[in-house]
Structures are given as structure tokens and as C-alpha cells.
Amino acid sequence: xxxxxxxxxxxxxxxxxxxxxxxxxxxxxxxxxxxxxxxxxxxxxxxxxxxxxxxxxxxxxxxxxxxxxxxxxxxxxxxxxxxxxxxxxxxxxxxxxxxxxxxxxxxxxxxxxxxxxxxxxxxxxxxxxxxxxxxxxxxxxxxxxxxxxxxxxxxxxxxxxxxxxxxxxxxxxxxxxxxxxxxxxxxxxxxxxxxxxxxxxxxxxxxxxxxxxxxxxxxxxxxxxxxxxxxxxxxxxxxxxxxxxxxxxxxxxxxxxxxxxxxxxxxxxxxxxxxxxxxxxxxxxxxxxxxxxxxxxxxxxxxxxxxxxxxxxxxxxxxxxxxxxxxxxxxxxxxxxxxxxxxxxxxxxxxxxxxxxxxxxxxxxxxxxxxxxxxxxxxxxxxxxxxxxxxxxxxxxxxxxxxxxxxxxxxxxxxxxxxxxxxxxxxxxxxxxxxxxxxxxxxxxxxxxxxxxx
Amino acid sequence: xxxxxxxxxxxxxxxxxxxxxxxxxxxxxxxxxxxxxxxxxxxxxxxxxxxxxxxxxxxxxxxxxxxxxxxxxxxxxxxxxxxxxxxxxxxxxxxxxxxxxxxxxxxxxxxxxxxxxxxxxxxxxxxxxxxxxxxxxxxxxxxxxxxxxxxxxxxxxxxxxxxxxxxxxxxxxxxxxxxxxxxxxxxxxxxxxxxxxxxxxxxxxxxxxxxxxxxxxxxxxxxxxxxxxxxxxxxxxxxxxxxxxxxxxxxxxxxxxxxxxxxxxxxxxxxxxxxxxxxxxxxxxxxxxxxxxxxxxxxxxxxxxxxxxxxxxxxxxxxxxxxxxxxxxxxxxxxxxxxxxxxxxxxxxxxxxxxxxxxxxxxxxxxxxxxxxxxxxxxxxxxxxxxxxxxxxxxxxxxxxxxxxxxxxxxxxxxxxxxxxxxxxxxxxxxxxxxxxxxxxxxxxxxxxxxxxxxxxxxxxxxx
Numbered sequence: 066x067x068x069x070x071x072x073x074x075x076x077x078x079x080x081x082x083x084x085x086x087x088x089x090x091x092x093x094x095x096x097x098x099x100x101x102x103x104x105x106x107x108x109x110x111x112x113x114x115x116x117x118x119x120x121x122x123x124x125x126x127x128x129x130x131x132x133x134x135x136x137x138x139x140x141x142x143x144x145x146x147x148x149x150x151x152x153x154x155x156x157x158x159x160x161x162x163x164x165x166x167x168x169x170x171x172x173x174x175x176x177x178x179x180x181x182x183x184x185x186x187x188x189x190x191x192x193x194x195x196x197x198x199x200x201x202x203x204x205x206x207x208x209x210x211x212x213x214x215x216x217x218x219x220x221x222x223x224x225x226x227x228x229x230x231x232x233x234x235x236x237x238x239x240x241x242x243x244x245x246x247x248x249x250x251x252x253x254x255x256x257x258x259x260x261x262x263x264x265x266x267x268x269x270x271x272x273x274x275x276x277x278x279x280x281x282x283x284x285x286x287x288x289x290x291x292x293x294x295x296x297x298x299x300x301x302x303x304x305x306x307x308x309x310x311x312x313x314x315x316x317x318x319x320x321x322x323x324x325x326x327x328x329x330x331x332x333x334x335x336x337x338x339x340x341x342x343x344x345x346x347x348x349x350x351x352x353x354x355x356x357x358x359x360x361x362x363x364x365x366x367x368x369x370x371x372x373x374x375x376x377x378x379x380x381x382x383x384x385x386x387x388x389x390x391x392x393x394x395x396x397x398x399x400x401x402x403x404x405x406x407x408x409x410x411x412x413x414x415x416x417x418x419x420x421x422x423x424x425x426x427x428x429x430x431x432x433x434x435x436x437x438x439x440x441x442x443x444x445x446x447x448x449x450x451x452x453x454x455x456x457x458x459x460x461x462x463x464x465x466x467x468x469x470x471x472x473x474x475x476x477x478x479x480x481x482x483x484x485x486x487x488x489x490x491x492x493x494x495x496x497x498x499x500x501x502x503x504x505x506x507x508x509x510x511x512x513x514x515x516x517x518x519x
Numbered sequence: 520x521x522x523x524x525x526x527x528x529x530x531x532x533x534x535x536x537x538x539x540x541x542x543x544x545x546x547x548x549x550x551x552x553x554x555x556x557x558x559x560x561x562x563x564x565x566x567x568x569x570x571x572x573x574x575x576x577x578x579x580x581x582x583x584x585x586x587x588x589x590x591x592x593x594x595x596x597x598x599x600x601x602x603x604x605x606x607x608x609x610x611x612x613x614x615x616x617x618x619x620x621x622x623x624x625x626x627x628x629x630x631x632x633x634x635x636x637x638x639x640x641x642x643x644x645x646x647x648x649x650x651x652x653x654x655x656x657x658x659x660x661x662x663x664x665x666x667x668x669x670x671x672x673x674x675x676x677x678x679x680x681x682x683x684x685x686x687x688x689x690x691x692x693x694x695x696x697x698x699x700x701x702x703x704x705x706x707x708x709x710x711x712x713x714x715x716x717x718x719x720x721x722x723x724x725x726x727x728x729x730x731x732x733x734x735x736x737x738x739x740x741x742x743x744x745x746x747x748x749x750x751x752x753x754x755x756x757x758x759x760x761x762x763x764x765x766x767x768x769x770x771x772x773x774x775x776x777x778x779x780x781x782x783x784x785x786x787x788x789x790x791x792x793x794x795x796x797x798x799x800x801x802x803x804x805x806x807x808x809x810x811x812x813x814x815x816x817x818x819x820x821x822x823x824x825x826x827x828x829x830x831x832x833x834x835x836x837x838x839x840x841x842x843x844x845x846x847x848x849x850x851x852x853x854x855x856x857x858x859x860x861x862x863x864x865x866x867x868x869x870x871x872x873x874x875x876x877x878x879x880x881x882x883x884x885x886x887x888x889x890x891x892x893x894x895x896x897x898x899x900x901x902x903x904x905x906x907x908x909x910x911x912x913x914x915x916x917x918x919x920x921x922x923x924x925x926x927x928x929x930x931x932x933x934x935x936x937x938x939x940x941x942x943x944x945x946x947x948x949x950x951x952x953x954x955x956x957x958x959x960x961x962x963x964x965x966x967x968x969x970x971x972x973x974x975x976x977x978x979x980x981x982x983x
Binding site for chain 1: 699710711716912915921928
């Protein structure tokens with residue numbers, strides 16, 4: 066990415082060389098889609114509160130573009146639109162209820178910003194002066210805290226400490242200059258437990274004014290969070306303090322999570338924020354070793370960047386990792402806390418693993434409760450494929466379709482899809498494995514030849 | 520004199536007519552009022568089953584069949600019907616007094632020189648006889664009406680006992696179903712413990728709950744046994760006829776809502792056999808007052824013939840005597856009968872008040888019970904079924920376990936059990952409405968609780 070000193074300047078796009086994927090291509094496509102949507106949203110001279118949607122794997126859409134940086138991709142989300150006013154980057158956040166779909170089968174009335182949870186990702190360049198208007202569309206006061214941004218105390222957004230809470234219906238102005246580049250977040254600091262449990266949070270990315278070293282081709286921003294949505298209910302329970310049953314990346318549970326798509330050779334940055342109620346999340350990426358390059362405290366010096374396959378993202382913190390997409394395939398990326406790759410089932414249920422099949426109480430229960438089926442005797446993997454009535458608006462069964470049947474995971478799970486050649490960063494479908502690189506049933510001859518007895 | 524004798528003879532003959540067969544009147548009353556008949560039976564043949572009873576017992580009984588058997592076979596009811604004979608006996612005792620014959624002789628040398636022969640009758644008693652007889656007839660009327668009321672009440676008691684037994688059979692099944700849920704929970708806990716998933720404490724708790732449920736079943740079975748015996752006694756069946764069954768099911772009674780309270784009260788009062796009986800008792804006491812008044816005005820009066828033979832010659836002449844009520848005008852007896860008349864008048868008023876109240880109570884109970892049954896059918900049972908269905912969905916979602924599933928099933932069973940009691944109340948109220956419309960009298964307010972437990976403890980609606 067070329068450097069720029071002037072806000073609003075549009076540089077020539079970088080190219081991907083022989084791979085043929087040019088930055089102008091996806092920016093142009095995004096702008097075309099955005100223009101149609103802008104008619105219904107944008108008032109003259111005002112920044113638009115609602116971000117325009119494009120395919121989440123392709124990049125953000127915006128009324129004004131900022132070509133000083135390669136915009137981040139917020140899977141299942143978008144970046145916050147802005148407008149330059151006298152050298153100040155003006156944005157508008159509206160805190161409001163959101164009708165949100167975690168994945169197909171589970172919708173809930175959540176709270177978020179500008180029609181989504183998480184709210185749109187804020188992007189700026191170090192040294193930018195930002196003026197962010199926050200309108201409170203909730204029925205209770207709120208504030209916005211710019212987590213990790215170093216700024217004047219009066220702009221820190223802590224209700225009662227640094228400002229009066231924003232009353233319902235009111236609009237407050239925050240204005241500050243962003244400093245060091247990095248990965249930050251924003252969230253309320255008023256009735257925090259309720260408002261964050263309801264989904265009010267967003268990523269805040271500050272790009273370097275003069276990029277050096279690792280300049281990503283693909284820059285992903287993922288907010289990790291956890292929810293309690295009772296099975297069959299349609300609103301998160303913000304009073305639950307320990308038992309969370311919906312674990313999300315950008316407020317989506319697998320299979321609702323959009324994949325992260327990259328082309329072989331792309332430099333990839335993955336930014337993780339965690340605003341879960343209590344849990345840390347060890348995010349594990351299959352097939353790659355990456356470097357943990359920074360946190361919300363700033364970039365780590367190269368000498369301190371060790372290779373990892375799992376990055377622990379503590380709650381109330383961010384991490385970003387960097388890698389080169391050098392291994393094609395469909396690579397799982399998920400929280401390694403195993404119950405964080407579950408969906409809603411399995412909470413408060415007695416352990417049935419190992420209980421004898423066709424036990425006498427099964428026969429009795431079938432008489433007493435028509436429709437009863439024994440479950441969970443041999444583990445829970447089969448539950449995802451069992452055909453049985455489920456509570457309305459619930460995703461108790463884990464997983465979604467995969468290239469080889471059902472993927473037996475849910476929640477905080479997504480797929481990093483790397484391909485040798487791409488026409489676009491849209492979901493390329495399932496990876497086609499080269500011959501003889503795929504696990505398969507062993508033949509008897511192979512077992513004999515290798516002296517394996519089974 | 521000739522005329523007087525003819526009058527006396529006429530009075531005497533009129534008083535000698537036979538009373539009507541009281542049982543026919545009782546049967547007529549009950550058939551007309553509610554279609555039930557309680558034929559009188561010879562005590563010597565009560566040991567045999569009435570043919571109609573034997574026929575009925577071959578099939579499972581319904582409520583009408585049970586009533587039919589009870590009215591034919593119950594010695595208790597036959598004993599009650601036989602009490603009418605006491606009133607008949609009183610009527611028989613209102614007969615003309617016997618004439619008195621007196622003879623005197625003076626002996627002279629072994630031969631009667633003077634012979635006197637007199638024959639007299641108590642004219643006062645003879646004159647009081649028609650009024651006494653009318654009083655006895657009124658008392659007999661009253662006795663017949665009361666007996667008819669008792670027949671209707673007996674039929675009601677039998678009907679209520681029948682439905683109580685039906686209800687208790689249902690409850691036994693429901694308690695068994697509940698026990699099965701506890702057994703399933705215990706078995707599940709054991710299986711899970713065997714798999715290493717559950718503590719022995721959980722197993723023990725589930726076992727204890729199951730064992731407790733067995734007591735519930737045993738108590739329910741005992742209640743059913745007691746209510747069966749209650750019905751057995753009312754049916755009048757002895758130890759050789761205990762192998763009978765009742766029809767399955769316990770559905771709501773047919774027929775619509777009872778008439779409005781004012782109309783039902785009027786019907787109850789107009790048809791009331793008890794009030795009619797009391798009215799006839801009132802008439803009987805009124806006539807007895809007349810009798811005692813006559814006795815006071817004419818305490819003793821005799822008339823007859825006197826014949827004397829002296830020296831072989833007979834002479835005849837009338838004889839008469841009368842007591843002059845100067846001091847004793849029979850005030851005591853008159854006062855007593857008047858007091859009894861006043862008592863009967865007050866009792867009549869009180870019975871009318873009670874019958875009106877019973878009619879209102881029967882109607883209110885019917886409405887309440889019908890509403891409760893409707894509520895169980897349309898609201899609570901569907902609500903509990905919905906809970907079970909949703910719990911099954913949550914179980915399918917592995918959000919709840921088998922224990923909660925069984926708990927939801929038990930809640931359905933509990934509601935069904937409560938519905939059985941509401942249904943019994945409806946049947947009982949329905950029988951009460953029918954009874955007051957027919958002229959009978961349901962159990963008084965403030966009587967023993969007629970729930971299954973209370974009834975089987977010895978008191979209750981079904982007993983006498």
C-alpha cells in the first residue's frame with residue numbers, strides 16, 4: 066500500500082501480479098453495490114449511520130474511501146462509513162436494538178450499532194482526527210469507550226467518571242486524535258454487563274501512516290464474544306454471568322460464520338478482539354504457524370514475535386497475528402475451548418455417555434412420553450444428524466455441511482480458505498485435494514503390508 | 520234408639536275398612552318422580568338374587584344398573600320401606616272399640632233368682648274414630664312420602680358411590696403411572712451410576728422417591744377397595760356376589776346446565792317429597808288436636824242395652840252413662856298435640872329453607888365443577904401437555920435430561936388426577952340436581968366431606 070499524507074487521496078491500487086486480483090477490482094465492485102444502497106440511507110452532507118453491505122469476504126463498502134490503507138475485512142460485517150469534514154474524519158454510530166441472526170435457525174433481538182452486532186469496524190490512520198457522533202437509540206443511557214485508544218480523559222467514555230451517560234435519544238460528540246497503529250475495540254461503559262451481553266461492541270483498527278515490514282494483502286477483523294440465549298428464547302439473557310451457550314465470531318456461530326478467503330502467497334493479518342463476559346479464547350489455526358504481532362497495547366517488536374498455532378485472546382484484549390498464505394486448503398480456525406465450538410445443546414443435561422443402550426427405563430419412558438429417544442449414549446457427535454423435533458428458534462445441534470459430510474463443530478469456528486488462484490475473494494467453495502493427499506480408509510493389503518493388526 | 524244403633528253400626532263398619540297397600544303408593548311416587556322403582560321383597564327370599572339383578576350383574580355395571588340393583592337387592596332399603604308398615608299399623612289400630620257385656624246374677628237355692636245382662640259401647644271413642652282414622656291416614660301418607668324420598672336418596676347415594684368407585688379406579692391408574700415415572704427415574708439413575716456418571720446419592724434419592732410413590736399407589740388401591748365395598752353394601756350384594764365390574768372410563772355426564780336458581784328452587788320445593796311428607800304430618804297433628812278436643816268435651820260416654828230377668832220375667836231397657844268434664848277437659852293431651860303441631864309447622868318452614876338452599880348448592884356445585892372440568896380440559900391439561908411437549912423438545916436439544924422429562928410427565932399426571940376429582944364433583948352435583956328436581960333431598964350442608972378419602976374413612980355421601 067502506498068503511503069499518503071493527505072486525507073481523502075485515492076492512490077493507484079496495488080496489483081497481485083500474475084494472480085491478477087487487483088485492489089481496484091474489489092473496491093470498484095463494492096462502490097457499485099454501495100451506490101445503490103446509499104440512496105435510501107444517506108442524507109446530504111451527513112455521514113451515513115448504516116454501513117453498506119457487500120459480501121463479507123470481499124471487503125468494506127464506504128461512501129468515502131480512504132486509500133491510505135488496505136481496508137480490513139470484517140467477516141459477516143462491514144466498516145463504519147465516514148466523511149471528511151475540514152480534515153476531520155467524521156463518523157456516526159447509533160446504538161440501537163438489532164434483529165440479529167446468529168446462524169440459520171437462531172434469531173434474537175440484540176443490541177448493537179448501526180443495525181448490526183458487532184457494530185461496524187472503525188478504521189483510521191495514525192494521527193487522524195476523528196469526530197464520532199454517538200446517537201443513543203436504546204431505552205437506557207449508554208456511553209462508548211474507545212478501548213485501547215490513548216486519548217484525552219474526557220473522551221474515554223466511562224459513564225459517571227469521564228462523562229454523563231448519553232440519555233436515550235440524545236447524540237454525543239466524541240473527538241480525538243488516534244495515536245499508534247494497532248487493533249482496538251469500542252464498547253459501552255455504562256451498564257456494561259447488560260449492553261455488552263446484548264452485543265454492543267465493535268473493532269477499531271488504526272492503520273500505520275507509513276507501513277513498514279509486513280503489509281497485509283488480507284486484513285481480517287474478528288470480534289470474539291459469548292452469549293446466553295436460552296434454547297427457544299429470542300433475546301440474549303444479559304444476567305447470565307457464567308453459563309454461555311452461544312459462542313461467536315463477529316456475532317455469528319458456525320455455520321453462520323463467513324470463511325476467511327486468501328490467495329496463495331497473500332500476506333494475511335488476522336485481528337482478534339475479545340469482549341466476552343468472562344472467557345478467554347485460545348484461537349487455533351490449522352495448517353499454519355503464525356506470529357503474534359501485537360495486542361491492544363501495541364505492536365510487539367519482531368524479536369518478541371514467536372511462532373504459534375494458537376493465540377490466546379484474553380477477554381478485554383486484542384491480538385493480531387500475521388502469516389503468509391502458503392498452504393492451500395480449507396483450514397479450520399476455532400477456539401480451542403471445546404465447549405466454545407458447541408452450539409446451544411449440552412447445558413444442564415446429565416451425562417448419558419456410556420449408559421447401556423435399550424435400558425429398561427428407555428422402554429418405560431417410551432410408554433410414558435411418546436416421542437422419547439435415547440440420546441448421548443455414545444457421545445454427542447451423532448446428535449447433529451439425528452432427525453428429531455427441536456425447539457423453535459434454536460441451534461442445539463452442532464455443525465454444518467462440509468466437503469465430507471457434516472462438520473461436527475459449531476460456535477466459535479470458521480474456515481480459512483486458501484486457494485492457488487482466485488477470481489475474487491468470494492467463498493470459493495470446498496477445497497479440491499490433490500490426489501493421494503486425503504485421508505481414506507485403510508485397505509487390508511496396506512494393513513498387512515505394514516504389520517498393523519486391528 | 521234404633522236410629523242410634525244404626526249410626527253406631529255404620530261408624531263401626533266404616534272404621535273396619537282395610538288400608539290401601541302402602542308400597543304401591545311408594546313405588547308409584549318414585550317411578551313418577553325419577554323413574555326408579557324399589558319393589559318390596561319378602562325378607563325370606565332376600566337371600567336369592569332378584570332375576571333382574573342377576574341379569575344386570577352379567578355385564579359391567581353403569582350407574583343406572585347399579586341403582587337398579589340397589590333398589591331391588593338392598594336389605595337396608597327394604598328395611599326402610601318396611602317402616603311404612605308401622606304407619607299402616609297405626610291406621611289399623613284406629614278401629615272401633617269393642618262392646619262391653621256385663622252380667623250379674625243373684626243365686627237363691629242354687630238357681631239364679633235375678634239375672635242382669637248389659638251391653639254397652641264407648642260412644643265417645645266411636646265418635647272420635649273417623650277423625651282418628653283420618654289422622655292416621657295423614658300419617659301414613661307422610662310415611663309413604665318419606666319412604667319415597669328415602670328411595671330417591673338411596674338411589675342418589677348408590678349413584679354417587681358408583682362414581683366415587685369409578686373415580687378411585689381412575690386414580691389408581693394415575694398413581695400407578697406416576698409411580699412408573701419415579702421407577703423410570705430410578706432406573707435411569709442406576710444406569711447412569713453404572714456408567715460412572717452419577718453419584719450414589721442421586722440414585723438413592725431417586726429410589727426413595729420411587730418407594731414413596733409406591734405408598735401413594737397402595738393408598739389409592741385401598742381407597743378404591745373401600746369405595747367398592749361402599750358400593751357393594753349399597754347394592755345389597757353379599758359375599759357370593761362380589762365378582763362384579765364397572766364400565767371403563769369416566770366421561771362427563773350428559774345434560775346441560777341446571778335451570779336458573781329461582782326456577783330450580785321452585786321445582787325443588789314443589790316436588791319435594793320431604794316437604795309433602797311434613798305437610799301430611801302437619802295434617803295428622805292437626806287432626807289429632809281435634810281428636811283430643813273431642814276427648815276433652817266428651818271424655819266418657821257409654822250407651823247400650825240392659826236386660827233383667829226377675830222371677831222368670833225379662834225386662835229390657837237402654838243403658839247410658841256419660842262423664843261430665845268439669846275438672847278434666849283433657850287439656851294435657853290437647854296441649855301436647857298442639858305443641859307437636861307447632862313443632863311440625865316450624866319444621867316445615869325449616870325444611871323448605873333447607874331444600875331451597877340445597878337446590879342452590881347443587882346448582883352452584885354443578886356450575887363450579889363443570890367449570891373446573893372445562894378448565895382442566897381446555898386450559899390446564901393442554902398447558903401441562905404443552906410443557907411436556909416443550910420439555911421433550913428441550914430434551915431433544917439436550918438442554919434438559921430424562922429427569923426433567925419425567926418431571927414434566929408427572930405434572931401432566933397430577934393435573935389428570937385433579938381432573939378426576941373435579942369430574943367426580945360434577946357427577947355428584949349432577950346427581951344432586953336430579954335428586955332435588957325429583958323431590959329428594961341431598962345431604963345437608965356442613966355434612967361430612969365427600970372427598971374420596973373422607974368417604975372411605977367411614978363417613979360420606981354414599982353411606983347411610
